[in-house]
Amino acid sequence: MTATDLTTRTASVRPDVTPGRRPPWASKVVVNAVLVLATAYTVLPLTWLLVSATKGLGDLYGNPFTLTEFRLFDNVANLAAADNGVYLRWYVNSLLYAVGGAGIGAFISVMAGYVFDKFTFPGKEKLFGFVLLGVLVPSTALALPLYLLASELGVVNTFWSVFVPVLVNPFGVYLARIFSAGYVPAEVLEAARVDGASELTTFWAISLRMLMPGFVTIFLFQFTGIWNNFFLPLVMLSDQDLYPLSLGLYAWHAVVTTQPEYYPLTITGALLAVVPVLVAFLSLQRHWRAGMTSGAVK
Template identity: 60%
Template sequence: MSKTVVNGLLALAACYTLLPVSWLLIAATKNHRDLFATSGFAFGDVDLVANLRHLFAFDDGIYLRWLGNSVLYSVVGSAASSLICVATGYAFDKYDFKGKEKLFALVLGGVLVPSTVIQLPMYLLATKAGVVDTYWALLLPALVNPFGVYLARVFSEGYVPDEVLEAARVDGAGELRTFARIGLPMLAPGFMTIFLFSFTASWNNFFGALVMLNDDRLYPVNLGLFMWNSVTQQQPEYYALVITGSLVAVLPLIAVFVCLQRFWRSGLTAGAVK
């Protein structure tokens, strides 16, 4: 009986999650007339290829540029952020220094601060640094990830035995070489898990881009779609662009989760009782 209840709840949760995506997939196949003339979950004349061609050719292919910007912000920023988090968490776990736990508590305090609260101070700092309306305006803030540092310390405690590091030091390896050759490979599941979280956050970072960017050629895809959606009342032809663009924007996240989910699952058990 309990299994039936649990499976039923999981099925309801799956339906609730997939319902908007299903509507988006169906709506992206419709032409402009069927988009308003048919029910939301009813297929019209399938016109997905024409919608994609129109999307990628519109305004000299600005959507492809937005998509490339999102890939740049998410992949480069997340990779650099994950490496910094892994190195920092490794240091917090394996080294003893004065004020370590107090400093780590300060890092954990950063997890409690909502990102929207610090957008104005970050904008003022970016203005002073002269990086507003540049790629650096989104890449530099992405390097700081307090939650990633916490996860990296947990991964380091669960995956990197102190005995292995001591053996490397006895063999004459320096601290940097020990981390690069031993610690970092052992922390690969943790690195990929932090990368997955960072990638998702960067890909969905709408408010930061809205505050920092004015040049539409620097927009990530979510901000570009928002700008298109804001003019749909005056120009209804943008509806098809927004819907098809939203479907395309979801695909990279799905691909990343499918490719990296095995690292995520293994990372969730780090530090568990064996």
């Protein structure tokens, strides 16, 4: 028997799977199973919310798998008319808090991160370390000090008591510094300075355009956080006309046991509260792709 025949025979009898090793298909099954569970964990609550918003009060308190009549549009109409249309006011309040706070806050974070990255000044790293400490402090721990400060300033139970604190975002400053280091080359800034551009003009006309993917990322993070903000408004506000959606829906849900008619209103209101977050992510995701090469040097 030649060496070639021996090699061919050995290859033909060798098993496809080494003893003691997991078959390749087993890993795929495990990964796919984990992905299916993660997807179900994310999608099922939203599916339940969507289905429940189409039900009347009787179906909500009855069998959760039954639907005797489709009442989504009736629930939306009742929601808009409940308590003299206070839900619409809560919706507008949330948009003002979230859109305004996220826009201004993201811009402040981008400017601060840009300064930490591109400029040198005494104590820069120590100050940046102090900013990073703010990331470790939970927002709930700051609610009481913020309330005491707002009380001293006389702005408790006002729009500004909720709007001003959300403008500060230490994590956004950290992200902005990372984006500035990766998206804004020093050669571009040097060329702008040689051409006589001031630092403010350089930032506004050149650097901010390159940092747009970072701005959008910080905006989305901050928008989601402010939209879901609950504890700070709970501490600061007592006037229902200033409530955001999170606090307003909580107030309705608290009286469901004594006034069951608020149950379908709460569920329908929670479903409509998801819409701005979805719209923000779907409409702004293109800026990530468009700006991925914006920092390239020609």
